[in-house]
Amino acid sequence: MKIEPARAVVGHIGVPGDKSISHRAVLLGAVGEGETMVRGFGRSRDTEATLAAVRALGVEAVEEDVDLVRIEGRGLGGLEAPAEPIDCANSGTLLRLLAGILAGQEGRFELTGDESLRSRPVRVDEPLAQMGARVETEEGRPPLAVEGAELTGIRYELPVPSAQVKSAVLLAGLYAEGETTVVEPLPTRDHTEILLAAAGVRLRRRPGRAALTAADRLALGEVEVPGDLSAAAPFIVAATLLSGSELSVHDVGLNPTRTGLLDVLGRMGARITVFNRRKAGGEAVGDLEVHSAELVATTIEPEEIPKLVDELPLLALAAACARGETVIRGAGELRVKETDRIETVTTSLRALGVRASASDDVLRVRGVPSRPKGGGMGSHGDHRVAMLGAVAGLVSREGVRLEGAEAVGVSFPGFFDLLESVTQR
Structure with a gap:
């Protein structure tokens, strides 16, 4: 694809x-x-x-x-x-x-x-x-x-x-x-x-x-059951990185053990507003408004990892579009996910023209001055990596040829249809 x-x-x-x-x-x-x-x-x-x-x-x-x-x-x-x-x-x-x-x-x-x-x-x-x-x-x-x-x-x-x-x-x-x-x-x-x-x-x-x-x-x-913040993450990152974007996400879960993505993006300069906060079945729920923003690099510490472990591939992509070098520490749990996500994310970003390196449980990503060039990458059968590839295609200069795009069905079968519905080219 x-x-x-x-x-x-x-x-x-x-x-x-x-x-x-x-x-x-x-x-x-x-x-x-x-x-x-x-x-x-x-x-x-x-x-x-x-x-x-x-x-x-x-x-x-x-x-x-x-x-x-x-x-x-x-x-x-x-x-x-x-x-x-x-x-x-x-x-x-x-x-x-x-x-x-x-x-x-x-x-x-x-x-x-x-x-x-x-x-x-x-x-x-x-x-x-x-x-x-x-x-x-x-x-x-x-x-x-x-x-x-x-x-x-x-x-x-x-x-x-x-x-x-x-x-x-x-x-x-x-x-x-x-x-x-x-x-x-x-x-x-x-x-x-x-x-x-x-x-x-x-x-x-x-x-x-x-x-x-x-x-x-x-x-x-x-x-x-509230909306899945992990499913919203690709849209949040895409809207943050693409100039002129304005996106609303309604009825999404905001359990504080899951909101590390929002915390880190906010620290990097993202413009994400949470409103209409409420409780549903004991879970925190709310609506989000996302506007495009220029990001700066950050360091993600080990104690933050459990709150954003599923969103780390997308945060690595955000880092690829930020000013400076982002360091993600204590990410060893990524090595025993659907794939060795430290390896697959590093390999994927490099294939798209991004300077990325990994050792043990540390991932480093150097932001590019403009959009990543793009190129070809595979999902390796991992739904989170497939979503990284999809968003990378949108924010790249030349697009991304994504093999194994069907892996998104593990968590979000309608992902590409929804993404296309809000994408302006």
């Missing part, structure tokens, strides 16, 4: 429902009591895999509309072990969170995924085994087999910040005797904690720590 240069990005948009919340709402609804209605469900290949997974476990999951899903809960211990492995496709969130739930079920369950997922570390095997579950992996990678057992609560200190591992341990804690506590070195997204509280779980929280004891029942009822 050839992405031609653009003059500006102008318009009013909404983005699909938050993928992280959509996963969690379906999974908690599956082990809840009664009916859960998930409104604003973010439809993508990842979340479709979650619907397929709960159906394989005996749960009725009905797609009432494009963004409305009804889940008929089976109760905390009501999931059925299927004869075949559960395919988690490309979703590490699904694999890890579901493993936590299955650790407390009767039976043996096998979780697998695509080639990318099978190359990533499981990370939940150790804490779940400490709790008493029987867990098998392929040298720490999927496929993952979980055999439910009587669990005991533990105090688990995350070796690296990971909302997925934190969530898996807390979900297993719903079935454990005694208290389960997770301590994290840096705050990570807390959608699981918010939904657990909404479902009636008594959760004790303080900065860097969450604890719970076994629950008798969950009941979510109705979940309103």
